[in-house]
Structure formats: C-alpha cells, structure tokens
Amino acid sequence: MANDPELERNPALYALATTCTDFRDSALDLLWRKQKGLGNLIKCMPADLWQLHKCYVWNNASPYHRAEYDRLSFKRELNSSDWYRWDFYASRVREFRPTTRADARSGGSHMEMSKATYWTLMEHRPHPGILPNVIELDWHWAYSRVKYRFGRVLIAPSLKSLSLAFRNPETVEDAKALVAALPQSCPSLHTLKLQFSDVAVFDELSDIISGVRSLREFDLETNRSLPAELFRQLSSLPELTSLVLMVWTPDHLAFRPQTCTDASQLPCFDSLRSLIVNSDDLSTPTTVIAAGQLPDLQDLSVASDTGDVMALFQVIHAHCNPMSLQKLRIFRPEYGLKHQTRTEPASTLRQLRRFPNLQDIHIQVPRGIQPSDHDLEDLAAELGQIVNLYLAETLAMSPRSEDEYGNGVSLRALTTLVERCPRLERLTLDIDASTIDAQATQRSGKHITNSNLKSIRLGTASRPGDPGRVLAFLCDLAPKLQNIGFDYSGSSPEDREAWQKVVWRLHCKRVRAGKEREYCYSLPRDTSSDTETDT
Incomplete structure (x- = not known):
C-alpha cells in the first residue's frame, strides 16, 4: 500500500x-475502490518479484519533450505465497479503468506491463478472477491479443458495468471469446458498452441479450449495419431503459432491410426511456426509430451532419408517444455544414409544438438561418413548461460565407419567451441587442419576470448593444441571473469585446452583492463598470 x-x-x-x-x-x-491499472497491486507483492524500467514517449503538448512512464515486469516465477497481499487489496477494487500510453503523451500518469507479465499473471493466478469484487470495468485495447485474453480473468460475477472496444481483425477470435463468456460470467450485468469496427460479433451479441436479461443500458458503436433481429431481441429485455447506437456506415443504414410493413408487428420497447443515435446522416436515426414502437420514450438525442429533419419528426410522431417525450436534442456538427439541408426553423418549431410535455429542447440550426420572432413567440405559447432551451446556430469553427450571416431574435421576442416560460432555467439563443435603447431598460414592476432563469448563453449570431443597457435589461428580465455566456467562434473582434464587457459587468455586480468571489477574469476587463451604479 x-x-x-x-x-x-x-x-x-x-x-x-x-x-x-x-x-x-x-x-x-x-x-x-478505483484503480487505473494493475501496477499498484503488483507493487504490493514481494519486492524481489518485480522491477520497473523507465520508458519515454513523445509528448503531445510539445514535440520537443518526451513524456516518461514506468514499465513493469517480473524478475522470477510466481508462487502461491506471492498472492497474499494481492488478494488482500484486490478484493477492495470496485472500478477498474486502465490508462494507456496516450495518457502519458498527454501528460498524465501511466504504468505499462510487458506481455510476459500478463501471461505470467494468467498462468499462475490462484483464482479464476483476479479482481473478485469488481463492479465497473473498462477494457479498451485495440490491437493486443494478449490483453484481450487477459480480459477474461478480470471478469467477475459481481460485474455490473462493462465497456469493451476492439478494432483489429486479428483480435476477432479473442474478442468473441470474451464477449461470449459474459452471460455465464456476469449474470447481474446492467450496463454494456461495445465499440467495434471491421468486426462482426452479432452472433455473440445475440447470446448476450438472450443470456443476460438484467441489461438496463446498452451502448453500441460500429461501422457495420446491424441485423434487424438484433433490434427485436433488444426489445425483449424487460429492464432496458437506455439505448445508445453510434452507427457509421457508408450507406447510412442502421439496419439491414426488413419486409415488415405492419406497425403492430414491430418490436415494442415498453421499458425504454432514453434513446441516443449518432451517425453521418439523419436517415440512420430515422431508420432506428421506425424499426420499433417507443411508447414511453422520454429522452431522444440524435446527431448527424446531413439529412431531412422533417422526415425525422414525422417518424418520431408516428412511433413515439407525443405525451411522454420530455427531452429532444438534435445536434448538427459544424464540419458537415456544407451538406446541411437548410430547413426553415419555422417548420422545425411547428413540429416541436406537437409534443406538449417537452421540457428540454436542444436544436442546432444551420448558420445564417435563425428563427423569427413570431416563430419563437408561438413556441413559447405552446410549450410554457420548458426548463432548458437551446435554439442557436451550429458553432462556426470555419469562416462564414456572405449568406451565413443572420440576425438573432429581438429583445421583444426574448421578453415574451422568458415571461411565457416561467420554469425556464437555462437558455441558449441568438439575440439581436443592437437596437436596444434607453426605454428597453425601463421595465415596469407590473411586468412578470422569470425568477428561475439563472443562465443565458448567447449564440454565435448574437448582435451586441450597449453593454450597460443590455445587462440591465437581462437582469431585470431575470432577477436571479447568475451566468452569461457567449460562443466566441465565428464572431468579429468588435462583437466579442462588446459581449465580454457584458459578462464582466455581471461578474462585478454579483461581487458587489456578495454572491460571487472576485477572480482574475481571463477576458479583457471593462474598467468603466467599476464606477457605474447598477440600473
């Protein structure tokens, strides 16, 4: 120890x-309780058994500096008495997530073991499992066969959460053997996360699903289309509440074609509450949702670069219960902007109104196309129970073209939204504060304000105004405002500086009120706010 x-x-x-x-x-x-490798356990064994060697790898932070890590190996054969201290401490390990050489490159700590060390531990272990009470295990080794074989001695009946990754075709047989042993080795497994590429383990997955009926969370990442039968088997799990599918296939087909056209014959996920689907194209999550009935789905998240948003909404409405859906997130990564379908936000917002119990909405709109004031006001009228609203354009990591400059919603529309949604706590929106005047800050006490709104984040298309008036307006609208954020990517230096002043003034205001400690802000300081009084 x-x-x-x-x-x-x-x-x-x-x-x-x-x-x-x-x-x-x-x-x-x-x-x-938490261990990042077996090195600490080995170093508790007799000192004449093991030795350390210093190794070096190039540091990611600087190509001119080497990162140092330890490599552990055995000096002699193991005997039964060497395992006494190991057993004393290994029984206390509950979470095992080994570090890799990449952690050393990034400046973290890492201890590596030679292949001979792994073989020695496997051949001379006194028990079937060397971590008898482990509950959570991450075993991500892309190319090492010996480490996949060693993974089998880490599996224990107490295991409830397992994450595996295998990407090398040479390790297929070892990976399949490891996966196939799970139903008998881990009868109480609740969470299973698998990542595989160029490897087909669907038969083994079917055995897991049929053998481990206690699965509650299933996470699968692959670059192959999945058989429809696998989806049907997942629907038979009585306790499955969370399903994550990341399917990166060239043809954007999450499942191989099936001939079922009758909705009543589709598999029904009675217990599923959360579904996350990431892919290159929206046709993949559309296919996934259309492959089954989701009567009690509460949380839906999709991420893709291209595709038809309207088709996705139609499938959601047809296969999900509109009354049960509470969280909806559609992510559109910036690197696929040039392929995006520039759907009008008005159509998207009208679709959102079909789900009256939505509380958490995260929609990334294409650059240069922001919702209008009228669209936002109509949304607020229909979905007044919103707690978290993200309705801003995709982060602009690349330069904008001329047609990608848009205007945010007006302060009048922002006021209507905040007042009609009294439960709103977090808001991310593109706003246009460039037309703010003196009257905008003189709100009557008769106006309803939002006492729950604590965080406002401004999108990349937001236009700044006078910092003092903008802050006064926002603080009057949300008296308990604690944080104002701004996405600086893609904004001009002038806009960036103006919004930085708003952020700095809010910090100074909270410091004077004793609600926040003063700190050295990393952004340029607005010294004019130190002498001004709060409006």
Missing part, C-alpha cells in the same frame, strides 16, 4: 488506514 502514488492525494484516508484500527478497513476500501 505504501507504493501507491494515489495515497499522496488522500492523506487523511492514508492516516486512518495506517494508524486507526477501527477505521482501517473502511479507509482501505475507499483508497482502493
């Missing part, structure tokens, strides 16, 4: 473990 570098970060627990008999076991359980 004295060799564990993590102990330096927990001096209080270390003191309890070494000096207080009553708290010794509890302190040791906390100290050993």
Whole structure:
C-alpha cells in the first residue's frame, strides 16, 4: 500500500488506514475502490518479484519533450505465497479503468506491463478472477491479443458495468471469446458498452441479450449495419431503459432491410426511456426509430451532419408517444455544414409544438438561418413548461460565407419567451441587442419576470448593444441571473469585446452583492463598470 502514488492525494484516508484500527478497513476500501491499472497491486507483492524500467514517449503538448512512464515486469516465477497481499487489496477494487500510453503523451500518469507479465499473471493466478469484487470495468485495447485474453480473468460475477472496444481483425477470435463468456460470467450485468469496427460479433451479441436479461443500458458503436433481429431481441429485455447506437456506415443504414410493413408487428420497447443515435446522416436515426414502437420514450438525442429533419419528426410522431417525450436534442456538427439541408426553423418549431410535455429542447440550426420572432413567440405559447432551451446556430469553427450571416431574435421576442416560460432555467439563443435603447431598460414592476432563469448563453449570431443597457435589461428580465455566456467562434473582434464587457459587468455586480468571489477574469476587463451604479 505504501507504493501507491494515489495515497499522496488522500492523506487523511492514508492516516486512518495506517494508524486507526477501527477505521482501517473502511479507509482501505475507499483508497482502493478505483484503480487505473494493475501496477499498484503488483507493487504490493514481494519486492524481489518485480522491477520497473523507465520508458519515454513523445509528448503531445510539445514535440520537443518526451513524456516518461514506468514499465513493469517480473524478475522470477510466481508462487502461491506471492498472492497474499494481492488478494488482500484486490478484493477492495470496485472500478477498474486502465490508462494507456496516450495518457502519458498527454501528460498524465501511466504504468505499462510487458506481455510476459500478463501471461505470467494468467498462468499462475490462484483464482479464476483476479479482481473478485469488481463492479465497473473498462477494457479498451485495440490491437493486443494478449490483453484481450487477459480480459477474461478480470471478469467477475459481481460485474455490473462493462465497456469493451476492439478494432483489429486479428483480435476477432479473442474478442468473441470474451464477449461470449459474459452471460455465464456476469449474470447481474446492467450496463454494456461495445465499440467495434471491421468486426462482426452479432452472433455473440445475440447470446448476450438472450443470456443476460438484467441489461438496463446498452451502448453500441460500429461501422457495420446491424441485423434487424438484433433490434427485436433488444426489445425483449424487460429492464432496458437506455439505448445508445453510434452507427457509421457508408450507406447510412442502421439496419439491414426488413419486409415488415405492419406497425403492430414491430418490436415494442415498453421499458425504454432514453434513446441516443449518432451517425453521418439523419436517415440512420430515422431508420432506428421506425424499426420499433417507443411508447414511453422520454429522452431522444440524435446527431448527424446531413439529412431531412422533417422526415425525422414525422417518424418520431408516428412511433413515439407525443405525451411522454420530455427531452429532444438534435445536434448538427459544424464540419458537415456544407451538406446541411437548410430547413426553415419555422417548420422545425411547428413540429416541436406537437409534443406538449417537452421540457428540454436542444436544436442546432444551420448558420445564417435563425428563427423569427413570431416563430419563437408561438413556441413559447405552446410549450410554457420548458426548463432548458437551446435554439442557436451550429458553432462556426470555419469562416462564414456572405449568406451565413443572420440576425438573432429581438429583445421583444426574448421578453415574451422568458415571461411565457416561467420554469425556464437555462437558455441558449441568438439575440439581436443592437437596437436596444434607453426605454428597453425601463421595465415596469407590473411586468412578470422569470425568477428561475439563472443562465443565458448567447449564440454565435448574437448582435451586441450597449453593454450597460443590455445587462440591465437581462437582469431585470431575470432577477436571479447568475451566468452569461457567449460562443466566441465565428464572431468579429468588435462583437466579442462588446459581449465580454457584458459578462464582466455581471461578474462585478454579483461581487458587489456578495454572491460571487472576485477572480482574475481571463477576458479583457471593462474598467468603466467599476464606477457605474447598477440600473
């Protein structure tokens, strides 16, 4: 235990473990609960058994500096007495997530073991599993066959969360053997995350689904189309509440074509509450949703570069219960902007009104096409229960073209939105504050304000106005406002400086009110706000 570098970060627990008999076991359980490798356990074995070698790898932060990490190996054969201290501490490990050489390149800590060390541990282990009480396990090794085989000795009946990744065709058989052993080895498995490319393990997945009926969360990332039968088997899991599919196929087909046309014959996910689908094209999540009935789905998130948003909404309305959906997020990564279908936001917002219980909305609109005041006011009238609203353009990581400059909504529309949605807590929107005047800050006390709104984030298309008046307007609209953020990517230096002044003034206001500590703000300071009084 004295060799564990993590102990330096927990001096209080270390003191309890070494000096207080009553708290010794509890302190040791906390100290050993999370491990990032087997090095600490090996270093608790006899000192004449192992040795360390210094190794170097180029640092990602600087090509002229090498990062240092330790490589551990055995000096002799193991015997049964060498495992005594290992067993004493290994039984306390609950979460095991090994680091990789990439962590050393990024400046983190990493200890590597030679292949011979892995083989020695496998051949001389006194028990089938070397971490008998592990609950969460991440085993991500892309190209090492020995590490895949070693993964089988880490599997324990107590395991509830498992994350595996395999991408090398040479490791297919070892990966399949590891996956195939899960139904018998982990009967209480709740969470399973798999990442595989150029590897087909669908038969093994079918065995897992049929053998592990306690699965609640299933996460799958692949570059292959999935068989429709797999989706049907997933629907048979009685406790499945979360499904994550990241399918990156060239033909954008999440499932192989099926002939079922009768909706009543589609698999029904009675227990599913959350569905996340990421792909290159919206046709993939559309296909996934159309492949089954989702009567109690509450959280839906899709991410893609291209595709028809309207077709997606039609499928959602047909296969989901409009009354149960509470969270809807549509992400449109910036790198696919040139392929985006420039759907009018008005059509998208009209579709949102078909789901009356939506509380969390995250929609990224194409650059240069923001919703109008009328569209936003109509949305607020229909969905007054919104708690979190993100309705801004995609982050502009690349230069804008002339037709990609748009205007945000007016302050009048912003006022209507905030007042009609009294539960609103977080808002991200493109606004146009360039026309603000003195009257905009003189709101009568008879006006209804939002006492729940605490965070406003301004999109990249937001236009600034006078910093003092803008802040006064926002603080009057949301008296408990705590944070104003701004996406600086794609904005001009003038707009950036103007919004920075608004952010700085809010910070100064909260410092004077004793609600926030003063700190050295990383943005240019607006010294004029130090002498002004709050409006």
